[in-house]
Structure formats: structure tokens, C-alpha cells
Amino acid sequence: MDSALPKITSMTTDEASKWLKERDNFLILTHIRPDGDTLGSACALCNALREDGKTAFVLRNNQVTRRYTDYTAPYWAEDFEPEYVISADIASEGLFTPNAEKYKGKIDLAIDHHPSNTGFAKNTLLDPESASCGETVYELLKHMFGAISKETATLLFIAVTTDTGCFRYGNTTARTLRVASELIEAGAPGAELNKRLFRTKTQARVNLESEILNNLEYGRDGKIATVVVTQEMIKKTGADEDDMEDIAAIHGQIEGVVVSITIREQEDFTSKISVRTSKLVDAGAICAKLGGGGHAMAAGVNLNCGVWEAREKILKAVDEVWK
Amino acid sequence: MDSALPKITSMTTDEASKWLKERDNFLILTHIRPDGDTLGSACALCNALREDGKTAFVLRNNQVTRRYTDYTAPYWAEDFEPEYVISADIASEGLFTPNAEKYKGKIDLAIDHHPSNTGFAKNTLLDPESASCGETVYELLKHMFGAISKETATLLFIAVTTDTGCFRYGNTTARTLRVASELIEAGAPGAELNKRLFRTKTQARVNLESEILNNLEYGRDGKIATVVVTQEMIKKTGADEDDMEDIAAIHGQIEGVVVSITIREQEDFTSKISVRTSKLVDAGAICAKLGGGGHAMAAGVNLNCGVWEAREKILKAVDEVWK
16 A cells, blocks of 8 residues: 655755766666556656767666557667666566666666655655656756757656546646646647547457446446456457556446456466455455555456456455445 | 638637626527537636626526536526627527527627637637637636636636547647646646546446447448447437437547448437548538538538438448548
8 A cells, every 4th residue: 555655755856957967877767567657757858868968778678568669769778788777657676677677776866756665766756746757757857957859748748648547537736737738838749649649549449348348247236347358358359468558447437336346367367356446445455355455546466266266256355345 | 611710800808808897797608519618618707707796697508418517507597688698619600509599699799719600799709729618718717807716717627628528639739738727726626527527437328338339330441430329229228418428439539440420310210420530531521412511520410311321321421522
């Protein structure tokens, strides 16, 4: 469970700005299962440092999905020997990619917005008020350089818009929208990016959504919605990893649903469970019953059993936590 | 088809501001099939004028849907005798509600953002650069009063967010996001409103989406997606008018789809066709072939025939326009 209070003392934006200005030769890390925020934040920082005449790379993340391939391509390095290592949007060393193992204990600067940041880095710029790490990077770069380029703005817009579900999620604040507005003014093609990121679905995704909606099971008068996503369903629809993004959110939108559960059959026929809840029920407490964890409104657990047995177990855990 | 250039001369914001300041006893009109923009704009203006000590009402719109009932309730009047009549977000007198017929030719001030506004009013405040009429009303009220109340901000946020699909649509600009940011700063509960308006679906809506996705037919290698929505489907899913909102957008999101067609069976078994296109094809030209019309990327036509015959006709029209 996240605590609402950060566990560590953050640098000020001015301190982080000076720290970067005085140094050179940076490698920037992103987290496993990379999303738009870690990728956009890392690449934007890399791009702005390069524009300032410095040498900077982002450590290749092999899990990057189709959606972000083009935007991130110019920044990857596999074997760059840096003087300084920076992490972007990474809350703990447990979220490092395999090729970043050797940098554990050696991060010079962590830039993050997770209140749960463990303080693994020598220096941390932490802003838990930011909806996305991209918001924090934007304020930093604006402080450092006064203005940002179109390329940097585009990468930051990707970070800001994806971490807020295109400004729909509860983390969106007045500052988030102001930052997004300034990014468009700096040249980010906001409408084009939102069309590409939020209003384009593959046929496979559409088929998958249809399968999920067709296979929903409701419990407790519609307050619990459960779906089992089997390998057969995934193969039938032609969905790849990109198409599976955020599928747990689909039935959480349904009016009256308090707990939404997604049980996804893995290729080895074990089960990966996602639980989303409204404020009424603690998702983290439900998953903790089975050895998992997460946030109060979004949590998960992997079980070494088939999906139908997993379904029984998680529904029992819901009953134990939500009387 | 809309022209990109307004046909009429707009008042300046300062002129419209002075015009309102010097007058009293206003009735404000909304358009048929009211959306969040016409309702939010009209009620926000009404609320701000009342807070300034003036008498103002919004003429009851009997087509208002469940989603907006609570927000609009305090402002309705049925038989108020005004000194001045204002229209909000209405492009032409053809879009007046039946109870507003008597005000045709008698509108004192039209506030609008449609470039196609016909100039039916004695005075017009027209800003075709605004993504929503709410954006125009916000700039006007900020000019008039310097600041706006939480209630006014809430109504304007509804206008701004609904007309941009929660900032996802191509009409969203840097100014739109800046206005939304300022509305949250003025007290609009942005996250709560977006949750209610965009992240809550009824079970009936979910069932309907599922039916639509299950019944899609693709043509021309996936570039044309067509769905027929029958009365039987509507009844089976339990969908009401609120649940039918924007259903034409569902299959327009699919990757590779250039033309998406929705043929909806009416209660009298005639057909209502919606056509959405990407920039490659002119939706208005397709519908014009059958006597309908609209914009370049969104158009429609009603046909006095059954849905299957309507399907043949519209697909033929697509072939004629898009060779």
C-alpha cells in the first residue's frame, strides 16, 4: 500500500536544475512494463539535455510496445558508459529492467511522482502532487531552460496525457491541464497525439473488448463484475500485449460496479488477477489476502493455479474484505 | 456543409459584455437534442447574470437527458416574459426547440462557436476558434466580472469537457486546456465531473456497445465499418436515449477504418444514418447523395425505408463519392 506521505526528502526544482546543469554524460532508466509516462519523461529529459549540448541516452527497454516505438527510437543506448545515472518514474529498484540490474544502488538522481518512492537514489526530485512524472520533468525543464522545443514538448505531452487517461482520471488537476496547454503552445501536436493514443483501436482490441463485455459475470446485485480472459479468447481475437493495455478498466466503468476483477490466463496457464475498486473497498487489502498488493483502488496478484480456481479464490477474498 | 469562414460579423467580447451589463430580464435558449455545451453554456450564463443581481432564466428544454437533469434544474422557466432573448450554441433557427418557435426572428444576442451560424440574431458573439460555446462564454464572463463562481465554473466545465470528448477530440486547443485549468482553479470539480460524464457507463450502454461490436461488417479491406442497430437490439439491451449518445463514434475508432456508418432503426421502422469519416473522405458529400448533410467528417441522413434497404443505399453512396 502506498502511504500518502513521501518517505524521503525531495530536492527542490532549483537544486535538481543546478545538479543537471553542472554535469554531463547521462544514462536515463525507465521501468519494467513501460508506459507513456516513464518513456515520455525519460526521452524528453534526454532530448532537452542533448539540445543543451550534453551527451545523454535512455537505456534500451525491451518491453516497449508498438505504440511508443517511433517516439522513443532516437534515444536508446545499450552499452553507453555514463558518468551519471538518472531514473524516470521509477518508484523502487524492484521495477528496474533486467539490463539495469547493474545500476542498483548507483542511481545518482531519481525523478518521480510516486509517494511510495523508496528513496533508492542518492538524490531524488519527487513531486507527489504531479499527476504524471512528465509534469515534474516539465516544471524542471522550464526552470532550467525557460522554454522547451517542439520535440521535448511532444514527448512530455505523451507522458502527461497517458498517465491521466487523456485527462479523464481522478489525478488530473488544474496544473495538469495548464501544463498540457503550455505543451501544445510549445508545439506538441496534442490533437494528433490524442487521436493516435486514445481514439485508435486495433480490430483485435475491439474484438477483445467485445469478448470481455460478452463474458462479464455480475455479483452482489451488479456491484461486483468479474471476467475471465482465457488464452483461447486472446488467440481468437488476435490481441497482442499492446491490445491488452488497461483491460481491467473496461468493466470498472459500469454504473453501480464497486469491485471489478479481471483474471487473465497466462501462457503457462497460471493466473494474473487485477482488482479495481471504488473508494468503498480496498483493492490492496483484497489482493493481500492472496499474497499480492497494490494501491487502495487498483491492485493485483499472480496465482499458480488455473483461472477458474483463481476466480473462486479472489471472490472469496472479496467477501472476506468487503462484508 | 459548413464553410470555414463565418458568414457574419461578430461583436467583440467587450461589446457583448457592455450589451449584457446595460440590460436585464433575459431568457436564454438551448438547441434541440441538447448536449453538454448548449446546456452548460446557457446555465452558466444564466447563473452569472443572476449572481450579478439580474433576472435570467433558461427556457425549458424537454429533451434534456438524465445526465444533465440535476445541473440544469435551477435555471428552467416555461412562461417567463423576458425583455431580451439570448441563444447559446445555436447555429440556426432550425435548431430551436418547439417552445422557442415564437422567438424566431426575435433573438437579441446569439452566443455561438459554429462557423456555420446563419446570423439569425440581431447581435452575435461568434468565436469559431472555440472548441465549445462554453469557451466563448468563459472568456465573456471573465471579461465582464474578472472572476467566476464555483457554480458557474462547474457548468462551464461541463460545456467544455463534453464538446471535446474530455479533451480527446481534434478541436481541443491549448486555449481549451487553459480554460479547463482555470475552471478547476475557480472551483469546478473536474475529476468528479469527468468520472461522472466519461467513466461511468450503464449496463445497458455496455450491452449496446457489445452488440454493436459483435455486429460490425467490414468492407474494402477494413476501411469501411458498418453497423445496423435494430429496435430489437435496442430493446434487448435496455438502452435509452442517454445510452445511445455518440454510438456512431464506437467503430470510427478502429484502426484502418476510414468510413464508419451507423444505421439506426427508428420506432416507426424508418432509418437514421450517421456517417463518420477521416479526412480522406467527405462524409457530407456521401449523405448529400441521399438528401442529407453535415460536416466533412460527420454527417447524417434520415431515410423513409427499412434499415437493410438503407444500408444498401448508403454503401452505394460511399462508392459513388469514394472511388
